[in-house]
Structures are given as structure tokens and as C-alpha cells.
Amino acid sequence: MAFDAIETPFAKVDKIIGGSATYVAYAASNFIKPVQQISIIGYDFPEEELNALRARGVQTEGVEVVTDQKSFFWSGKYHIDMNTRDTLVTDLNVLEHFKPVVPDSYQGSDFLMLGNLSPSIQLDVIRQLKKRPKLIVMDTMNFWMDIALEDLKKVLKEVDVLLVNDGEARQLSGEISLVKSARKIMDMGPEFLIIKKGEHGALLFHKNHVFFAPALPLEEVFDPTGAGDTFAGGFIGYLAKTKDISYENMKTAIIMGSVMASFCVEKFGPERLKEITKQDIDARVNEFVQLVNFDIDLV
Amino acid sequence: MAFDAIETPFAKVDKIIGGSATYVAYAASNFIKPVQQISIIGYDFPEEELNALRARGVQTEGVEVVTDQKSFFWSGKYHIDMNTRDTLVTDLNVLEHFKPVVPDSYQGSDFLMLGNLSPSIQLDVIRQLKKRPKLIVMDTMNFWMDIALEDLKKVLKEVDVLLVNDGEARQLSGEISLVKSARKIMDMGPEFLIIKKGEHGALLFHKNHVFFAPALPLEEVFDPTGAGDTFAGGFIGYLAKTKDISYENMKTAIIMGSVMASFCVEKFGPERLKEITKQDIDARVNEFVQLVNFDIDLV
Numbered sequence: 001m002a003f004d005a006i007e008t009p010f011a012k013v014d015k016i017i018g019g020s021a022t023y024v025a026y027a028a029s030n031f032i033k034p035v036q037q038i039s040i041i042g043y044d045f046p047e048e049e050l051n052a053l054r055a056r057g058v059q060t061e062g063v064e065v066v067t068d069q070k071s072f073f074w075s076g077k078y079h080i081d082m083n084t085r086d087t088l089v090t091d092l093n094v095l096e097h098f099k100p101v102v103p104d105s106y107q108g109s110d111f112l113m114l115g116n117l118s119p120s121i122q123l124d125v126i127r128q129l130k131k132r133p134k135l136i137v138m139d140t141m142n143f144w145m146d147i148a149l150e151d152l153k154k155v156l157k158e159v160d161v162l163l164v165n166d167g168e169a170r171q172l173s174g175e176i177s178l179v180k181s182a183r184k185i186m187d188m189g190p191e192f193l194i195i196k197k198g199e200h201g202a203l204l205f206h207k208n209h210v211f212f213a214p215a216l217p218l219e220e221v222f223d224p225t226g227a228g229d230t231f232a233g234g235f236i237g238y239l240a241k242t243k244d245i246s247y248e249n250m251k252t253a254i255i256m257g258s259v260m261a262s263f264c265v266e267k268f269g270p271e272r273l274k275e276i277t278k279q280d281i282d283a284r285v286n287e288f289v290q291l292v293n294f295d296i297d298l299v
Numbered sequence: 300m301a302f303d304a305i306e307t308p309f310a311k312v313d314k315i316i317g318g319s320a321t322y323v324a325y326a327a328s329n330f331i332k333p334v335q336q337i338s339i340i341g342y343d344f345p346e347e348e349l350n351a352l353r354a355r356g357v358q359t360e361g362v363e364v365v366t367d368q369k370s371f372f373w374s375g376k377y378h379i380d381m382n383t384r385d386t387l388v389t390d391l392n393v394l395e396h397f398k399p400v401v402p403d404s405y406q407g408s409d410f411l412m413l414g415n416l417s418p419s420i421q422l423d424v425i426r427q428l429k430k431r432p433k434l435i436v437m438d439t440m441n442f443w444m445d446i447a448l449e450d451l452k453k454v455l456k457e458v459d460v461l462l463v464n465d466g467e468a469r470q471l472s473g474e475i476s477l478v479k480s481a482r483k484i485m486d487m488g489p490e491f492l493i494i495k496k497g498e499h500g501a502l503l504f505h506k507n508h509v510f511f512a513p514a515l516p517l518e519e520v521f522d523p524t525g526a527g528d529t530f531a532g533g534f535i536g537y538l539a540k541t542k543d544i545s546y547e548n549m550k551t552a553i554i555m556g557s558v559m560a561s562f563c564v565e566k567f568g569p570e571r572l573k574e575i576t577k578q579d580i581d582a583r584v585n586e587f588v589q590l591v592n593f594d595i596d597l598v
Binding site: 201209 | 379381476477479500502510512513516518519520547551554584588591592593594595
């Protein structure tokens, strides 16, 4: 949970609520309650933002408040294509000495989402759980592949689903073909691999199977920040709701993740995620069905 | 119809049969016979290649043979990602003074595919037809937008379906968003627009509707040359076979185009297209169905 400053070719915002855990929680809370949040914030994090999360069934006992430090701050600027961005500022602040503690009341959870953070912290959380969750989903990024690859490989052995983008899949595997990348990465541990391709959709790999979920072609991408985390939140939220971790159900969960991400990019930060209703979500699910639905006869 | 020399990061070939019309004909002939070819070749074009096409139901009365000039020659080199390439040589040869003549025996065709060539030649072919085809599909490229934009806009007014890639759609419309691009381009004439995104699939736009067809994630892309033309051939071949030019049927036709393109890239030039059987096509259609097939309930 953090503050972001974001500049796009169309608009600019100096300070807005962000952070992986924020986006995951907003997205997942449309499908499942409670969401048990583990994070760290500083004295500057507004109480009303915590209350807004609590009102949606997000528990915050695991959110550590550091009274003499600021919250994590990230600032970035998007290029004209909105697919790439430059990081301008990263102030770790409270995150520098973050040692998450899993509250007793969180023990026994069936679904664990590990947001993008140092692999050693991700592993630490897994090790604190007395009962292994039914499903562990992990997000990561190229930064950790650069500086903490061995730790990252340890976490990979413990998780069921890995989420990365196409460039990261190629970096982690050393393969250009995403099909070959997927095979190598699944050999490292996770039984399921999701490769996110931004505006080009996402691929789900499992054994020899592959499923493709498109991204909704949007008139305007206002701010892509948090879209990947929102996708992850929709994905695991839907799985937790349906309690079904089969490959077949993961296909649907990926569509739900894409649906949630398509809302996220419509406004700055998690603003749009705060507004949407069940009806909005259902309507967009239907748009996704229309987008890929076809009847076919063999030749 | 032409000769190509192709270099990829994995292999190299000095002289192989190529050209838009060749790929379109090979792909379309899996769905419909006859295919009535209009093209131009030189004295060096092998008779056995013409016979191979004829054996598949491709009529060649409209293929002009110039006895004192060479066939069109193109040479290109693909970058490591196989998505981009440099053109090394373009020898126009017979193409320099190409003035296609539509044979009488071709008059009355219901489906016209205009391969990527100068807009004025494309328009000339349309104007020679005594009866307007039920469907005119047009391919083009950024080169013609650079040097013959006014002519290109004239052809756009006469066609039903335009095929371009994402970069070309953006160039033609001046819009970054593909949704906005599509609207502007459809205002220029074509009722249907297909935006090809290579390994990221293709989008079909019509009025306010959009359909997305993925590309099959492949282990190995051996040679992408001709994939776009093969896609076009599968698309129009399927429409001609089913005689149904509705938006609904075009969705299926795009899947068929993607299926054919997925074969094309497996070997050099049209080699793989010459081998495949009805069974191969059916099996791959099923892979596409699996790739995007999901069951969904509303939230």
C-alpha cells in the first residue's frame, strides 16, 4: 500500500493511493469477503482510505502502521503508447525494513496472493502459515530476476500459479518462444503460469494446455497503473469465491481478472475500482463473451 | 507472384516462391475452387510451380507471362523477435509496368481479394469488373500510405473489408487507440476492418462491434513471410465457400485465416501450405476453439 505520482500523455496526478495490495484488495473484494490484507504503511496514509477498504470487507489487522516513517512512494511517467513507462522516483520509506507478520486471525486461509515484492519476504509469509493454502498465487517482476534470482527460484518451488509479463517470462526462461518459456518456468515449480501481455491479453499455461484471454480493446487507456495487480485480484477473488482451482475454472478466473483490469485503466489509480457495481461487472463480462465468441464448423 | 530470399535468426533460403497472390491462392484453395488468379511473372518462374497451383484448382489465365523480364524479387532479413524485418532487396522487374487485365472468364466473380499492391492497380481491377462482387477485400501497407495516400483513399471507398496491421491502422487514422482508429477508417469506406497484430492475433471491427481472434501460441516461428497473405486467403476462401458475408460468419472466417497463417509460419515460404490436409486444418481449428473456449457465469 503506497502513494503514487503518475504522469500520462493526457493527465497528471501528484499523490494518489496505490500499491499492489490496494489494487488486489479492491478487485478481489468484488468476489469474496473477507480479504485479509498484509502490508505496511506510514503515518501519512489516510485513515479514510483504510476505512474505505474495511467497508468492502478488507481486514487490516495485518497492515502494520509505522508512526515515524512515510509510506512507500512511487512516481512514474508513461510514454505515448501507454505500454511503457519510466520510473522517476522510488522512495522505499516504510518498505525498507518490512517484515510482515501474519496475524493469528488470518491463519487457515485457503487462498494466498503474494503481491510483487522481494522474494525473501514472499517466502517468509508462506513459511508463517501453519496450514498450506489450497492455492498460492505469486506475482513478481524483472527487478527481482536481476537482483534476487536464487531467492525467486526458491519461492517458485512453493507456489501454484506464477504471474509475469511476456518480457519477464522470456528473461526468467532464457527462451524467446512463450510456449518454450512456459514449459521451462513450470519446470521451476508452478503448475500454472499466466503470461500477461498488457493490451494484447493474457495466456494461461498448464501442462500441455494453453488458454488465451484477450484484453478488451478500449477507446481510451487513461492510466495503466495497477492493471496487473487488479487482474491478479480479480483472478484469485473469483477462484476463492468459486472454491474451484481446476484449469477449466482458471480460464473463467482470467476473464474476470481481465474484466477488472479493464475498469482499472479508465481512471487514475484505484478510483474507478471504487465506483463499479455488480451490474457494471456483469455488463463487461458480457462484452468479453461477445469479443471472443464464435461458432465454427470443421472444414 | 514472386521470388523471395529470406534470412531468419535460424535459417536462410536464397530463392523460394513467394508473392501475395501465391499465398492467398494456396490458403483459399483449401476452401473454394476455382481460385482465379491475376498476377504477372517473368521467364524465370518455374512451370512446375504454376502446375502445382493449377492442381489445386487455381486458374492462371489471368497470370501474364513476360518472356524478356525476370519475376519480382524480394529479399528480407528477420530480427531475433521475428516480428520485425529489414528489406534488403526489392527488384520490381515485371511488376514495374504491370497492368492487370481481367480475363472474360473471370467476370462474374462474387469474391474479390485485392493483394497488397499500388492502390491505382487495385482500383483498375475493380473498374474492369462488369458486375460488382458481393465482397471486396483489400490488403495494403504503410508504403502506399506514404507515397499514394490519395489513391489509397479512393480504393477504400470501393471496398467492403480492409486488412491492415496495427501500426498501419494508426498511421492511416492518426489515432493511437485502435478503437478510435477503426472508427475513422470505417468512415473512409470499408464496412469491416481487420487489424492484424501478428503473434497477438487480429481484431475485426464492424459498426460498434469488435471481435478478437488470437494467434495460436507457437513453439517455433520458422518464417513469418506470407503469414498476412495466408490469413487473407483463408479468410476470403472461407467466406466464398459459405457464401455468407455477415459479421457473425466473418468471425469464423478470421479464425480460419488465423489457422492457415499458423501453418504458413512453420516452414519457409508456402512450403507448409502445400503439404497440409483437411485433417490438419480440422485439428488446428480445434486447437483454436480450445484456446479461447470458456464457460462463464455472471458475478
